[in-house]
Amino acid sequence: MKYVIGNWKSNQNLTESLVWIDGIHALKPKFSPDVSVILCLPFTDIAGFNHKLSDLNLPIITGAQNVSHLPPGKHTGEITANMLSELINYCIVGHSERRRDFGETSEMVAEKAKSLLENAITPIVCLDLPYLDEQIKELFQKNIDVSRCFFVYEPLAAIGTGRPLTPTEINHTTNQIGFLIDNSAPILYGGSVTADNVKSFVDQGRIDGVLVGTDSLEPTLFAGIINSLS
């Protein structure tokens, strides 16, 4: 199985997200049983988006982009894994933007992953070289079953820059991640993935799919990525 995961970040309100679905529906990308398409949305879009996906019978699975590291309780404004469990199957944790802008630590990321797994949601754990070892060690320290997670190598220099790493450079690190987790889970790459370059990454031995930021926002570009892999 190969995976295409979109990450909308803080873009698109509910109305705009429903227009996006109309766009994808009209483009009729080639959804293949060998390619799983997952879209990680803002919290505010998820319920309405799911509704429309099922009305149109579109094979897109939804995810979130963050979750509280705290359990349910007195934490005003926090969205817990329990709240998300009725809405999504996947959730990104530890994106470099959250580490940079919100002070997320490897320990918090591990707490998030634990809480997601307790609620039957697959954590999509983002990694970059400066904290790759530390993050994986923290998951093991919290007794997290890494075989139930997804991992994404997201080199900072490639995110949103239009300058992806080469497949050989990526493979070096995805092999390293594979070694640390005993090759027990999918390992993806994220950073300036487009319809033109996606195949060069996914054809490599240790890359099971891609995480796409910028090009997931435009139906034409995202459909192009799905078509390139199908």
Ligand code: PEP
């Ligand atoms: C990301 O931020 O997760 C990402 C992969 O972004 P982009 O595709 O824009 O590089």
